[in-house]
Every structure is written in structure tokens, then in C-alpha cells.
Amino acid sequence: MTAFLLLILGLALTSFIPRASFILLFARWPVPAPVQRALRYVPAAVFSAILVPELVLTAGSVHIGLDNPRLLAGILAGAIAWRTRNTLITIVTGMLALHFFGYLLS
Amino acid sequence: MQLHPQILAAVKACLPVLPGVFAFGAISGVAMVAAGMPHYMAMAMSVLVYAGSSQLAALQLLTSGSPLAIAVLAALVINLRFSIYSLSMAPHLAAASPRWRPLLSYLLTDNGYAITLRGYERPLGAGDKVWYYFGSCAAIWITWQIGTLTGVLLGARIPSAWHLEFSIVLTFLGIVAPTIRDRAVAAAACAAGVTAVLAWPLPLRLGLLLAAAAGIAAGMLVEGILEERRR
Numbered sequence A: 001m002t003a004f005l006l007l008i009l010g011l012a013l014t015s016f017i018p019r020a021s022f023i024l025l026f027a028r029w030p031v032p033a034p035v036q037r038a039l040r041y042v043p044a045a046v047f048s049a050i051l052v053p054e055l056v057l058t059a060g061s062v063h064i065g066l067d068n069p070r071l072l073a074g075i076l077a078g079a080i081a082w083r084t085r086n087t088l089i090t091i092v093t094g095m096l097a098l099h100f101f102g103y104l105l106s
Numbered sequence B: 001m002q003l004h005p006q007i008l009a010a011v012k013a014c015l016p017v018l019p020g021v022f023a024f025g026a027i028s029g030v031a032m033v034a035a036g037m038p039h040y041m042a043m044a045m046s047v048l049v050y051a052g053s054s055q056l057a058a059l060q061l062l063t064s065g066s067p068l069a070i071a072v073l074a075a076l077v078i079n080l081r082f083s084i085y086s087l088s089m090a091p092h093l094a095a096a097s098p099r100w101r102p103l104l105s106y107l108l109t110d111n112g113y114a115i116t117l118r119g120y121e122r123p124l125g126a127g128d129k130v131w132y133y134f135g136s137c138a139a140i141w142i143t144w145q146i147g148t149l150t151g152v153l154l155g156a157r158i159p160s161a162w163h164l165e166f167s168i169v170l171t172f173l174g175i176v177a178p179t180i181r182d183r184a185v186a187a188a189a190c191a192a193g194v195t196a197v198l199a200w201p202l203p204l205r206l207g208l209l210l211a212a213a214a215g216i217a218a219g220m221l222v223e224g225i226l227e228e229r230r231r
Helices: A002-025 A033-039 A042-056 A069-084 A087-105 B005-034 B039-048 B052-063 B068-079 B081-093 B101-106 B110-119 B126-157 B166-179 B183-198 B203-230
Strands: none
Touching: A002 B039, A002 B052, A002 B068, A002 B081, A002 B101, A033 B081, A033 B203, A042 A069, A042 B081, A042 B110, A042 B166, A042 B183, A042 B203, A069 A087, A069 B166, A087 B005, A087 B166, B005 B039, B005 B052, B005 B110, B005 B126, B005 B166, B039 B126, B052 B068, B068 B081, B068 B203, B081 B101, B081 B110, B081 B126, B081 B203, B101 B126, B110 B126, B110 B166, B183 B203
């Protein structure tokens, strides 16, 4: 139980400090031009870094092929997201595709 | 009481991602109860920490026998991306008073950041920008906490065969894929994705940081090359 309390305390700090870093703590820092240019690529880089392993890895090892339902559903959902710019349609078709491909492959 | 019009606009812009936020919240609720947390403690964690992926990773490390310090360190690595969002958001929140800044910081999330940036593509006054940010973040916070509560109460009764966790991936995909409209951004996404897969075996989820850095570098590199060619 103490471990959980310490974990909550530790995580509360490690999540708040990065969030507050520039909005609260260094709010007066003038952002240099190269950093501003770099910021344009942050969403694409960070989100891609989070989600590509989720599609491509199975239990920690690379799994690229027609027998990976998450990869197939992800590619389909990505194409739909790119065309429609609609997050809800992306989620619904992606979930349906995951179950459909999973069913086909089982 | 009248809500600020920018709050309403922001909530409307958030609607498509809220199902994914709810599902992610529910998953983290289930995970906390499964790790042996009492209900009240799981809700306290959800409110105090409010960072789903770091909560899941830290709990997974702790319950698989890693020391507490390692679990917290892994969470810090995962949460470092918030400092980039914070840096990116700070100029837009210049009109916010110091009293509100702790709350505005606390509310910063992946989805809130992405939706707010998209909302800023149309011209907005400095005060309106703060309200827009607050509106989208508040909608996400409320949905997240309801999702977590649902997960905590339902616990193991949500069948794992539903693969609810995949809706998180799809939410991120729905956010990022439409932003890939030029070669530099595409290069950033590709480099980050490939690096994240190659660096996956690194401890403490350091691969995430490395991949984000590689993606940003690739984007700037391609931008530089394309500018060079235009001259």
C-alpha cells in the first residue's frame, strides 16, 4: 500500500513538472527561431513514435505481414484518417477492421 | 452562468476524440484495480497524476517486480514529451494570468495539445486562445475521469477480447495522419516510427525520446533540403 502511495506521489511530480516547464516555470523565455521551426514536427514525431510500435510489434518483436491484424487495421484507419480528417470515423472503422481481420486470421 | 464561446467551440472540436479518451481512461482504471489498488486510491491516482500512458507503464513495471524508482523514472521519460508541448503552448497562453497557469499546466495532454493547435489554425485573440485551450482540456479531463471511474467500477468485467486498448492507437492515428500534408512532416513521422521500433528494446522506454528527437531532426533536415532546392 505504501508503494502505491509513493508511486502516486512520484508520478504526480513527474507528470506535473514537464507540463508546467514552459507554461508556468520558464514562461518568460523567448523561444528561439530554430526551436520554433523544430516545434512544427513535434506532433507528427511524438505520435508516430507512440503508435508505430503498437502496430508493428507483437510481444516486443517486429511482426510485419498479412497475419498481423493490428497492422492491417492501422494502415486502413490511417488512410481513412488522412482522407476524411475525421477522428471518430477513424476509430470506428479501425475497431471494426481489427475485429474483422482478427476473425479472418483466427 | 454563460460559457465563453471559445469554450463551446473547443468542446465541439474535441467531440471526435472523446470516445478514445473515455476508452483510454477506462483501460487505465481497469489496470489500476488489477494491480491491486483500492478504488479510492485508483481515483486519487487518476486525478493527481492524470497521465495515462505513464500510469500504465509504471504500474506494469511495479507489478512485474521492478523497483519503485525505476517505475517513476520510466514515467518521467514518457512524460518528458509534455515539456515540448508546454514549450509549444506557452506563447499561445501569454494572456493567461499567473494564478491560472498551474491549472493550465496540469490539464495539458496529448489530445488537448493536438486539438488546440488545430484550433489555432484560424486567427484567434490572445484571450480567446486561452479559453479555447481551457475548453478542450477541460472536456478531455472530465471525459477521462468518467472513463477511469467506469474502468475502476467495472474492473475485470470488460472483456479483453474487445481490444479496447486499440482505440488509443486509433485516436492518435486519427490526430496525426491528417497533419501529414507535406514531405517534411511525412519524413518526421517516418523517421520517428522507424526509430521507435528499432529502439524498442532500450530500457525505461528511452526509445520514445530517441524516436521523437529523430523525427524532429528528419523533419528539419528535409525542410532545409527542400528550401535549398527552391533557391
